Amino acid sequence: MKVAAIVGSIRQESFNGKLVEYMQDRYSDIMDIDILDIRDLPHYDQDEESNAPDYVKEYKRSVREADAVLIATPEYNGSISGVLKNALDWNSRVDYDFAGKPTMLVGASLGGLGTVKAQMHLRQILSAPGMSAKVLPGNEVLIGAVHEKMDEDGNLTDQGTIDFLDNVVAEFERFYQETRAVANRA
Numbered sequence: 001m002k003v004a005a006i007v008g009s010i011r012q013e014s015f016n017g018k019l020v021e022y023m024q025d026r027y028s029d030i031m032d033i034d035i036l037d038i039r040d041l042p043h044y045d046q047d048e049e050s051n052a053p054d055y056v057k058e059y060k061r062s063v064r065e066a067d068a069v070l071i072a073t074p075e076y077n078g079s080i081s082g083v084l085k086n087a088l089d090w091n092s093r094v095d096y097d098f099a100g101k102p103t104m105l106v107g108a109s110l111g112g113l114g115t116v117k118a119q120m121h122l123r124q125i126l127s128a129p130g131m132s133a134k135v136l137p138g139n140e141v142l143i144g145a146v147h148e149k150m151d152e153d154g155n156l157t158d159q160g161t162i163d164f165l166d167n168v169v170a171e172f173e174r175f176y177q178e179t180r181a182v183a184n185r186a
């Protein structure tokens with residue numbers, strides 16, 4: 001499964017970025033994860049959407065051409081980060097890059113609730129008409145107190161979290177195959 005990954009934090013030592021790199025390595029037999037760089041996307045501008053800069057077009061194409069999308073979100077003030085929302089707004093117009101796209105969410109935060117508020121907003125955004133993503137139901141990967149569950153190299157160290165993530169990835173693989181089978185029948 002060719003997976004485009006979007007990380008909602010652009011800081012160098014991002015736990016969410018490290019989590020996606022960890023998944024890239026651990027699940028390489030299931031998912032070929034390509035991490036998209038959203039740092040240099042310009043602010044979404046409706047005046048520009050039909051003639052977007054090449055960088056935006058390339059980002060949008062990467063999402064469209066992937067079999068599935070993985071989004072790792074931090075929680076900023078009870079929601080997703082501005083950079084992530086900006087990237088998704090570009091996706092939501094012209095070509096509707098997420099339409100029907102199997103999508104898996106993960107999130108890591110320092111707080112105990114592990115991005116639950118951000119992920120609730122994210123699910124709402126992904127169900128907007130311009131997005132219409134096929135988000136894996138349930139299977140909420142909420143990694144709270146992530147600084148206590150990851151080592152300096154970005155490896156998860158908490159066995160319960162690893163086992164849960166293994167299960168969710170297996171579930172996502174099944175979800176992806178089902179979605180594909182339904183699309184082939186249509």
Ligand SMILES: Cc1cc2nc3c(=O)[nH]c(=O)nc-3n(C[C@H](O)[C@H](O)[C@H](O)COP(=O)(O)O)c2cc1C
Pocket residue numbers: 009010011013014015016017074075076077078079108109110111112113114115
């Ligand atoms: C602007 C800002 C707002 C934040 N708001 C929240 C929040 O609402 N809930 C929470 O659990 N953590 C919050 N945090 C702490 C983040 O969980 C923490 O910075 C985390 O490391 C961000 O993810 P990252 O490591 O991928 O950058 C906030 C951090 C920043 C910088």
